[in-house]
Amino acid sequence: MKRVYKTTEPFRLEGTGERASTQLLLIHGFTGSPSELRRLGYYLNDLGYTVNAVLLPGHGTTPEDMIRTGMHDWSGHVLRSYDAMAARQAREGKIVAIGHSMGGLLALELAMKRRLDGVVSLAAPMFLSSRKTSLALVLQYFINYIERRPSAAAHLMEEACTYDKTPVRCVVDLRKLMKLVKANLGQVSAPLFVGQGIQDGMVLPKSAEYIYRHVSSLVRQIEYYPHSSHGLLLDEWRERVYEDISRFLARLDQVGTWKQAVVENQT
Template identity: 65%
Template sequence: MTRLYKSTEPFVFEGAGETASTELLMIHGFTGSPSEFRRLGYYMNDLGYTVRAVLLPGHGTTPEDMIRTGWDDWWGHVLDTYDAIRDRERKRIIAVGHSMGGLLALKLSMDRKLDGVISLASPVFLTSRKTILAVLLQFFIKYVDKKPTAAAHLLEEACTYEKAPLPCVVALRKLLKLVKSSLNQVKAPVMVAQGERDGLVLPRSAEYIYGHVSSPFRELAYYPKTSHAILLDEERDQVYEDIHRFILKLEQLGAWEQAAAACSP
């Protein structure tokens, strides 16, 4: 298979072997694309996992397309994708979300059964408070240029928009508030990962998520050299290894729970 590292297209890599029945549902960030996940997708597929990366409505084309969408459109697409996977009786589904995609993954665990959630650079606290102004500015201007949150070559590989529709910024804030206020409803196993050089999301967001979910099994990982582009930056290999290690722990946890259930009277 020819490996493509820069493409806005959604993708599915079918797994092989014992781990093929575990499907990783990958959800990209605000103004981003599935291209953020291609390197991780290849890495996990090489280990036998089935990988599916969605393209959220309004993304991967132009900001002019995105301005006609809101968080309910993005959420609806994630929900529909999950239901389609579950209808095929895939045994295990783990949601992996980057940035806004992490918020959607956490919300998905509140509404559907997930075997795990991996939240990568998900926002609770932003480095800039200017997004608050979007509520008013959206009535006067349609778009705002985005401040770079990572090195230019990383943003290019992620295929992100260079400007963001202000109504969509408002929609993102609504989603953030909704998920933040409901984190105690997250009971699936959770891995929370955060770069310490993130120029968009304050690193304490990860600690907040970790501390407010109700998951009995949870992990928190920080990466000191990593920007918001946690899946593409220089510590990406360590991030991938940690994600794989977390999934292996979930498999061991699932096997232990099955054994305990079988032995119970």
């Protein structure tokens, strides 16, 4: 099968072998698209996992489409995607949500509402590096969009097929989603992997530790990437991130045995 990059289309890759029954729900970030997850998706599919990358409403088309959507549209789409995956899940199969940036928030929110066998949250914002986003609450009544400034990470944003302007109204909903997830992290009990780039110019690295410390997950892991940017799934250090995620997924096969041992020791 020919591998495609730089496309906003959602994608599904059927797994092979024993790992095919583990379905991975990949969720992209704010103003981005499934394109930012394609390299990771191919990597994990090569290991045998079934991969399903969703396209959130208002994304992957135009900012004019996105401005008509909000957090309930994005969350609802993730829930429906999960339910569709669960309906075709094998009895012994697993479902793991993997989200980047806002997708990490949506993966955590999904873990609050549905049964997940694992959650991977990458560069999910609890604290943003810029306080300007707080102005969106007022700015939405005066301007519709903010143009994206040129940056050294432009090539990463191009591969992620990110919009060149951001709907201000959607920034308001992003902040609402952040607040909602932050306030309810204790409801997350699924095994959790948290990844964060130290060179992230959008999300403060302390976001990762906040998530790690406030969830209820008995099995949890946190990894920092000293040279990685916010686009840690696409930048030059991405292979290490992929490897850490694959090792976490492999650990999930042992979680059931581990939990059973805990129960037996308590009785």
